[in-house]
Amino acid sequence: MEDFKRKYYRIKFLLVELVSKIDKLHEENHFFEKIVTIKSEIAEVLALKDDLMTENTEELKKIEPELNEFAKQIREKFDYIIELKRNELAEVALHIRNLQNSGKLVNYNR
Numbered sequence: 814m815e816d817f818k819r820k821y822y823r824i825k826f827l828l829v830e831l832v833s834k835i836d837k838l839h840e841e842n843h844f845f846e847k848i849v850t851i852k853s854e855i856a857e858v859l860a861l862k863d864d865l866m867t868e869n870t871e872e873l874k875k876i877e878p879e880l881n882e883f884a885k886q887i888r889e890k891f892d893y894i895i896e897l898k899r900n901e902l903a904e905v906a907l908h909i910r911n912l913q914n915s916g917k918l919v920n921y922n923r
Contacts, residue, residue, distance in 0.1 A: 816868065817865060817868050817872055820864055820865055820868075821865065821876060823861055824858050824861045824865075825879075825883075827854050827858050827861075828858060828880070828883035828884075829883075830854065831851060831855065831858075831887055832883065832886055832887060832890065834854075835851065835894070855887075
């Protein structure tokens with residue numbers, strides 16, 4: 814039971830850290846480096862959850878709604894970041910198209 818609690822608190826700590834890191838992710842300059850760290854922490858959470866499932870399923874059922882709430886927050890935050898990055902890409906693509914068009918106009922005017 815003590816091992817179960819230790820793993821549970823480790824999962825909860827990691828999930829809180831993940832939510833915090835994901836909040837700061839869109840502000841970071843080293844986006845891809847941070848994603849790798851987040852991905853490894855998510856893998857650790859999944860491994861710990863698998864361990865808990867083999868140990869005590871009744872206790873896991875009690876805490877699963879709380880873990881699912883964290884998972885939902887993480888998913889929503891990732892969706893938000895993906896939307897921001899998609900908008901940034903669209904802006905860059907528009908800017909590139911405008912530059913190409915202006916280059917074509919310059920060549921046409923010659």
